[in-house]
Amino acid sequence: MNRAPFLFLGIFLALALSFVGLVLTNQISYGAFLTHVDEGEGKAFPLQAPGLAAQGKLVYQDLGCVSCHTQQVRREGFGSDIGEKSRGWGERQSVARDYLRESRVLLGSQRIGPDLRNFAARKNADGTEHTASALYAYLYHPQAVVKTSNMPAYKYLFKTQPIIGQGSAKALKLPAAAGHEVVPTARAEALVAYLLSLKDTYAYPETKNVYTAPAAAKTQPAKESHK
Amino acid sequence: MSADQNHNLSSGPDGASDESIQKVHAELLTNKTEPAEGFKLMPLFLLGFVSTMIFVTSIYVVHYRAGFSPMVYDERFDPKTAAGSASKELTPEQVIAAGKKSYQQVCATCHQVNGMGVAGVYPPLVDSEWVTGNEERVVRVLLHGLNGNIEVHGKTYNGAMPAFGKVPGGGYNWNEEKISHVLTYIRQEWGNKAEPISKAKVAEVLAKEAARTKPWTAPELEPFK
Amino acid sequence: MATDSHNPKHKSDCALAPSCDASVIDASLRAPLTVLITSALIWLLVAGTLSVVAAWQLHTPSFFNNCEYVTYGRIQPAQSSVFIYGWGFNAAFAVSLWLMARLSRGALPGCGVLLLGTVFWNVGVTVGVGGILAGFSTSLASLEMPGFATPLLWVAYALIAAWSFVVFRAGRSQQLFASQWYLFVALLAFPWIYAIAQIMLVFVPVRGTVQSVIQAWFAGNLFLLWFASIALAAIYYFLPKLLKKPVSSYYLASTGFWWLVVFGSWAGITRLIGGPVPAWVQTFGAAATFMLLVPLVIFVLNFLGSLAGNGALLKDSYPLRFITFGVFALLLVLLAWVFGAVHGFAAITQFTYFTAAEAQLGYYGFFTMVIFGALYAIVPRVFATAWANDALIGVHFVASAIGVTLVVGSLAIGGINQGLQLADASIAFTSVTSATLPYLFSASVGCVLIAIGQLAFAINFFWTLANASACCVSSVKQLLSAQPEATR
Numbered sequence: 001m002n003r004a005p006f007l008f009l010g011i012f013l014a015l016a017l018s019f020v021g022l023v024l025t026n027q028i029s030y031g032a033f034l035t036h037v038d039e040g041e042g043k044a045f046p047l048q049a050p051g052l053a054a055q056g057k058l059v060y061q062d063l064g065c066v067s068c069h070t071q072q073v074r075r076e077g078f079g080s081d082i083g084e085k086s087r088g089w090g091e092r093q094s095v096a097r098d099y100l101r102e103s104r105v106l107l108g109s110q111r112i113g114p115d116l117r118n119f120a121a122r123k124n125a126d127g128t129e130h131t132a133s134a135l136y137a138y139l140y141h142p143q144a145v146v147k148t149s150n151m152p153a154y155k156y157l158f159k160t161q162p163i164i165g166q167g168s169a170k171a172l173k174l175p176a177a178a179g180h181e182v183v184p185t186a187r188a189e190a191l192v193a194y195l196l197s198l199k200d201t202y203a204y205p206e207t208k209n210v211y212t213a214p215a216a217a218k219t220q221p222a223k224e225s226h227k
Numbered sequence: 228m229s230a231d232q233n234h235n236l237s238s239g240p241d242g243a244s245d246e247s248i249q250k251v252h253a254e255l256l257t258n259k260t261e262p263a264e265g266f267k268l269m270p271l272f273l274l275g276f277v278s279t280m281i282f283v284t285s286i287y288v289v290h291y292r293a294g295f296s297p298m299v300y301d302e303r304f305d306p307k308t309a310a311g312s313a314s315k316e317l318t319p320e321q322v323i324a325a326g327k328k329s330y331q332q333v334c335a336t337c338h339q340v341n342g343m344g345v346a347g348v349y350p351p352l353v354d355s356e357w358v359t360g361n362e363e364r365v366v367r368v369l370l371h372g373l374n375g376n377i378e379v380h381g382k383t384y385n386g387a388m389p390a391f392g393k394v395p396g397g398g399y400n401w402n403e404e405k406i407s408h409v410l411t412y413i414r415q416e417w418g419n420k421a422e423p424i425s426k427a428k429v430a431e432v433l434a435k436e437a438a439r440t441k442p443w444t445a446p447e448l449e450p451f452k
Numbered sequence: 453m454a455t456d457s458h459n460p461k462h463k464s465d466c467a468l469a470p471s472c473d474a475s476v477i478d479a480s481l482r483a484p485l486t487v488l489i490t491s492a493l494i495w496l497l498v499a500g501t502l503s504v505v506a507a508w509q510l511h512t513p514s515f516f517n518n519c520e521y522v523t524y525g526r527i528q529p530a531q532s533s534v535f536i537y538g539w540g541f542n543a544a545f546a547v548s549l550w551l552m553a554r555l556s557r558g559a560l561p562g563c564g565v566l567l568l569g570t571v572f573w574n575v576g577v578t579v580g581v582g583g584i585l586a587g588f589s590t591s592l593a594s595l596e597m598p599g600f601a602t603p604l605l606w607v608a609y610a611l612i613a614a615w616s617f618v619v620f621r622a623g624r625s626q627q628l629f630a631s632q633w634y635l636f637v638a639l640l641a642f643p644w645i646y647a648i649a650q651i652m653l654v655f656v657p658v659r660g661t662v663q664s665v666i667q668a669w670f671a672g673n674l675f676l677l678w679f680a681s682i683a684l685a686a687i688y689y690f691l692p693k694l695l696k697k698p699v700s701s702y703y704l705a706s707t708g709f710w711w712l713v714v715f716g717s718w719a720g721i722t723r724l725i726g727g728p729v730p731a732w733v734q735t736f737g738a739a740a741t742f743m744l745l746v747p748l749v750i751f752v753l754n755f756l757g758s759l760a761g762n763g764a765l766l767k768d769s770y771p772l773r774f775i776t777f778g779v780f781a782l783l784l785v786l787l788a789w790v791f792g793a794v795h796g797f798a799a800i801t802q803f804t805y806f807t808a809a810e811a812q813l814g815y816y817g818f819f820t821m822v823i824f825g826a827l828y829a830i831v832p833r834v835f836a837t838a839w840a841n842d843a844l845i846g847v848h849f850v851a852s853a854i855g856v857t858l859v860v861g862s863l864a865i866g867g868i869n870q871g872l873q874l875a876d877a878s879i880a881f882t883s884v885t886s887a888t889l890p891y892l893f894s895a896s897v898g899c900v901l902i903a904i905g906q907l908a909f910a911i912n913f914f915w916t917l918a919n920a921s922a923c924c925v926s927s928v929k930q931l932l933s934a935q936p937e938a939t940r
Contacts, residue, residue, distance in 0.1 A: 004620075004628060004636075011637050011713060015644055018717035022669050023648065023662075026733060030297035031662040039402045041328075062587035064525020070803055074726040075301050078799045080877045087877045094728040095300050096661045104653075105663040106591055107727060111803035111874065112510070114881050142513070148882045152509065152517040152524055209296075211303035235697070242693040242829075245474065245554050246625075252692070253627040255702040273704065277746055284739045291738075293731035302731035302795075 030096050036204050045202045046101050049194075056194025059187045061104065063154070070108035071117040073200070075210060081115065090118040090200060092207045098200050113151060119198040135192045136172055136184050157188035322423065326412025329405055334413075337386065342417045350377060350384040352413050359414055359421040364451040366424065366432045369406055370394055372442035388442065392433055395440045403429040478834045480559035481550055484566045484615075485834050486917065488546035489827065491574050493910045495538025500903035502531035507896035511889045521585050529596035530584045535815065536594060536674075537577045537605065542570070543823045544682040545612050548635050550830050551689055552616040555632050556623025560615060569611025576604035592653055592663075594671045599654045606646060613639045630705045631685040637713055638681035645673045661728050665721060668737075672720010675814055676712065680782070683822040687775055687782075690829055691758050694772045695765060700757035701750075708750030715743035722793045726802060741793035748786045755779045770845045774825030777853055781817030785810060800875055805888065805895075806867025809860045816902070817856045824852070824909065831916060840915035847908040855901030858894060866891025 035044040049057070060066070073090030076083030082090050094117055099105045123129060134145075140158055142149040158172070163181050170189075171181035184192070236243035236251055293299040294306035317325065331340060337349040344351040352358045357379060358365055370392030376385050390397035391406060401409075407426040414421035508515045509524040516522040553560060560566070580597030583589070588598035597605075616639055620632075649670040652658050658666070688705070692698050699705065721729075721737030759776060766773050788810045791797045801807065828845065832838055839845060866888050873884040 007628060007633060007636060008640070010710065011640050014710075014713045014717055015641055017714070018669070018673075019644075019648065021736070022718060022721060022733070023652070023666055026297075026662050026665050026730070027652075027658055030730065031658050031660065033297070033660060039405060061589065061591040063520065063523060064529055064589055064591065066591045067525045067528045072727050074799075074802075078726045078795070079802070080875045085877050087874075087881070093300055096297065096728050096730070098728060099660045099663075102660070103657055104591065105661055107661070107664050107724075109593060109723065109803060109807060110805075112885070146882060148886050150510070150513055150885045152513045154520075154523070155518065156520045206298040206300070209299045209304050209306065210301045236692060243696050245557065245693075248689070248692050248698075249555065249625060249627040249629045251698050252629055252702050255698060256706065273749070276749060277707075280743060280746055284742050287742070288735055288739045291731065291735040293735065295732045297730045299731045300728060302735050304731070 033097055033100060035100060036097060036202075038202075045204065046098055046200075048101055049197050052190050052193040053197035054194075056190035056192065056197075057102075057104075059191040060194055061106070063191075065116075066106045066108045068108075068110055068112035068151075070111050070115045071198070072107045073115060073117050087114075088122065089115045091121065092200075092203060093210070094200060095204060095206050097204050097206070116195065116198055118200050120196045121199040121201050130196060132189075132192050132196065133170070133172075135195060136170070136188060139188060139191070140172055140174070140182065154188070157191065158182050158184055319423070322408050322411050323415065325405070326408035326410070327416070329401075329409045330412055333399070334409065342413065344384070345386075346382070348384060348386045350379040350382075350386070352419075353417040354419065355379050359419050361451055362410075362422070362424050362428060363432065364448050365410060365414075366406070366429055367436065367443055367448065367451060369410060370429070370433055371397075371436065371439055373444070373448075374442045375444040377445040390442060392429075394433075394436075403433065474554065474833075475836075477553045477557070477559045478550075478836070480561075480563075481553055482834055484560065484563045484570070485546050485550065485830070487567055487570050488542050488549075489831070489913065490917075491570065492539050492542035492546065493906075493913055495534050495542060495577070496906050497903075497910055499531055499535040499539055500899075500906045502527055502534060504896065504899045504903055506531050507892070507899040511892035511896065520587070526585050526587070526589065529589050529591075529593075530581050532594065533577070533581050533584060533596050537580070537597070538574075540679060540815070540819065541573065541577075541609075543820075543827070544638070544679065545570075545573075547686055547823055547826045547830065548638065548682050549612075549616055549619070550834065551631055551685055551826075552635055553619040553623070555625060555629055555689070556620040557625045558619040558621070558623025560619055561622060565611055566615050569608045572604055572608035573612060576601050576608055579604070590654060592667050594674055595649055595653065595667065599650070602646075602650050602654070606643065606650070609643060609646070613643070630688040630699070630702070630709065633706075633709050634681040634685035634688065637709075638678050638685070641673060641677040641681075641717075645670050645677070664724060664727065665729055665733060668721050668724050670720070672723070673717055676716040676719065679815065679819045680712075680716075683778060683782070683819045686822050686826040687755060687779060690771060690775055690826060691755060694769050694775075694829070695758055695762050697758070699754050700760075701753040704750045705754055708747040708754070711743060711750075712747040715740040716747075719744060719789065719793075722789065722798075723802075723807075725793065725795065725798045738793035738795075741789050744786050745790055748783060748790075751779070751783060751786075756783075770849060771825040771829040773849055774821050774828065774852075777856075778818050778822035778825065781813050781821060781856075785814040785818055788813065800871035801867060802871070804867040804871040804874065805863040805891065806871060809863035809867055812856070812863065813860045817860060821852065821856070824848070827913075831913065835916065835920035837916060837920040839912060840919055841912050844908045844912040844915075848905045848912070851901045851905030851908065855898045855903075855905060858898030858901065860898075862891040862894040862898065866895070 035046065037044045071094075073092070073094045074081045075093040076086075080086045082088065082092065098117075120130060124134075136158075138145045138149075138151075139154045141153050141155070142151040143153075160176060160180050160182050161168075163171075163179055167181050168183045171183050174182050176182050237247040291302040293302050293304055296306055299306060338344050338352050339349075342352040350357070357368070357377070368388060370390065371394055372390035373388040376383050378384075389399065391399040391401045391409075393400050393402065404426045407424050407429045410429075411423040413419065414424065505516060505522070506524060506527045509517070509527065513524075516527075517524075520526070549560075577597075580601030583598040583601055584596050588600075589596045590598060616635065649666055652666050653663055657663060688699065718736060718740035721733060722741045725734045725738065727734070756779070759779070766776060792801065792807075792810070828839070869891070870884055870888050873879045873887060874881075
């Protein structure tokens with residue numbers, strides 16, 4: 001260990017090995033994945049996000065939502081994301097192809113808030129779909145909607161303006177100052193459009209590569225049909 | 228304890244000197260002398276520990292390698308042994324759902340969402356023996372289209388059914404799977420109760436009629452009644 | 453090898469080369485270390501304040517929520533960047549430069565470029581953190597600073613780190629000691645991983661979750677190959693120096709080193725377990741992490757073996773106290789990594805506060821505490837004056853030790869609790885959140901304690917600096933005029 005060139009060479013080789021083994025191998029093996037063209041649907045999956053949702057993703061990034069929300073659904077049996085007796089956060093495990101069209105992949109590492117990967121495809125507790133107006137109300141003052149919510153309010157994504165004529169259709173149902181209403185700004189609209197675009201419902205061929213325990217194989221068809 | 232004394236560091240008021248730290252340790256690195264008797268077994272223990280780690284870790288990697296495939300996201304899944312279970316077969320419900328989607332997008336324009344068609348032009352699909360009858364015939368109609376008068380429940384219809392298959396002059400170029408889904412859907416919806424049509428059946432008919440370039444007419448289809 | 457190792461002072465060597473005299477080396481480092489440690493401490497105070505705010509926001513979401521610049525989603529990445537790039541790097545530069553100069557027995561030939569690099573670095577961090585607060589965060593953990601700040605950091609790094617190699621080349625040392633192995637791996641690894649991460653994630657982003665692989669690879673290596681390596685270098689140097697006896701079972705150190713470098717550079721990927729990356733990648737990451745048990749055992753033999761029976765010394769030596777705390781934190785954090793690679797354990801603790809506890813243990817309990825210990829030993833030597841106030845050192849140690857234990861303990865227990873509740877789908881998500889609140893509250897009390905310790909340290913350092921300033925100014929002048937002879 002007393003020869004510096006030997007030490008440097010060893011360090012270089014170790015780093016090169018991990019770079020080639022982890023970064024390059026992955027980039028070559030699935031960094032070049034293509035979209036999955038489904039002839040039946042006549043579309044290429046994952047679908048391109050609409051323009052407003054793409055802008056909303058930038059708002060999501062700029063406010064650091066990733067600090068508290070993950071965007072990855074783990075497989076059945078790993079945590080309680082999906083499957084029987086689960087939180088039902090997705091319809092299937094997230095796979096690499098889901099993220100193919102994203103210029104920045106925000107998997108996240110904390111579930112201080114719930115996972116959002118499949119947010120738009122999920123239903124509220126009462127079975128209704130998520131709506132933009134409900135999301136505006138929640139973003140404006142989370143604790144007014146869910147008392148024990150731990151999310152900070154995003155009041156700065158909204159503005160108060162005088163009511164002109166009928167008033168804005170998007171105005172929040174809030175007791176504002178007389179003759180005024182609270183309406184979402186463009187950023188809030190983009191963010192909500194992004195949240196409502198988060199849907200991983202298409203089943204790629206690779207999503208079926210999941211392990212089934214030999215004993216449970218018989219009950220498999222029954223489970224499928226019940227879904 | 229003699230070994231320990233050999234490796235004393237020369238020290239000043241602020242701790243051991245840098246040079247003695249380096250010299251003594253350089254010597255320790257090559258001589259591998261242990262400070263006390265009781266530690267003689269340490270190298271042996273460590274060798275065993277390292278070998279065990281390598282052994283266990285290798286088994287772990289082999290067991291959970293998941294075929295080294297970028298298409299597998301469940302480490303317990305082995306593409307080799309599980310090849311059969313990973314087939315792309317859709318469940319009957321999924322087939323109906325896929326067929327319904329295509330039907331409502333395209334077919335419903337003429338035959339209507341309720342499958343009742345339009346009097347005199349587009350024949351109904353509900354309880355029609357063209358639909359629920361011989362599968363040879365309905366597959367041919369969908370693949371290549373149908374022109375001229377046809378009779379359903381005693382009424383005559385005179386629409387033009389376009390070709391949906393991958394055939395010359397066809398504008399839709401649906402694959403066999405999609406055609407089989409739509410056919411299965413119309414054969415089992417609105418109270419129709421016919422057997423599903425498989426993708427293989429569609430492919431078989433398509434191969435048989437590979438030479439055909441124009442739509443069918445009702446008399447031509449008589450043999451397949 | 454060296455048969456004359458018993459020669460106590462090696463006067464003959466020193467006579468030939470004035471640069472090998474420890475006091476000359478220390479004097480040559482006075483100016484750059486003043487700047488590096490001062491900027492590190494300023495960033496540390498900023499990071500401490502931000503961490504108190506962020507910790508408070510976690511259990512009181514209405515705290516500082518009326519303005520987007522201080523929302524948790526920006527404070528948290530800003531805090532992490534200030535801590536890592538502001539405090540961590542400046543302090544690591546200071547310690548690594550001093551260690552390398554002392555061990556290579558080479559004085560710093562000049563400090564103009566080095567000071568320029570430090571200025572660039574701090575400007576880069578300021579711009580980057582400002583960018584995060586203004587909403588330009590990349591949202592990539594430990595790489596949050598926006599693309600317009602990072603190239604400057606890279607250049608600054610080159611200007612600073614090069615001097616460690618310069619003093620190594622200029623030095624007269626014959627042997628390479630364990631500390632130097634770790635310093636070299638840190639100094640060589642960082643520019644590589646940072647350039648790859650910046651290029652492949654920010655400037656020319658790769659597609660899909662390969663991004664996540666690169667990010668996890670970077671974050672793992674940043675901790676193990678940069679921060680842990682610098683701290684290990686300090687431990688390997690200061691343990692024998694302060695205990696006045698060689699590291700026990702030292703012949704194992706090289707095995708530990710190579711296992712850490714070879715397998716550690718794959719281990720970061722473990723945090724993607726269960727995620728949308730191919731299963732074999734997760735398996736390799738987990739396997740590499742299991743291999744970290746080998747260096748873990750070797751560190752136990754090396755460090756705990758050396759410390760065994762020397763408990764009495766802890767009383768007199770503050771540096772030793774901090775370093776010993778760091779050693780235990782290192783062993784625990786490696787153990788936590790290994791556990792985190794086990795599927796059953798990861799399924800519970802992943803995405804919970806447990807991972808935050810692990811990060812806090814690694815970055816604060818281990819790295820920062822060891823660096824504190826090293827600075828307590830380095831500053832009196834470099835500035836040739838004792839610490840201004842011993843009571844403040846005591847406050848610093850007690851506050852930091854209790855604070856870190858409180859933060860890590862409550863986040864770890866709260867995190868496991870949170871993970872178990874999350875795994876049980878019959879418990880509503882909001883009740884899981886509410887159940888974490890008491891733990892979050894005690895963690896923020898810990899953050900306050902940590903910040904108090906940091907303040908004590910900063911006051912003591914600037915006080916000491918003021919005491920030494922008269923002599924410091926004169927010796928810098930003297931050094932600058934004596935440059936040519938000192939170098940060669």
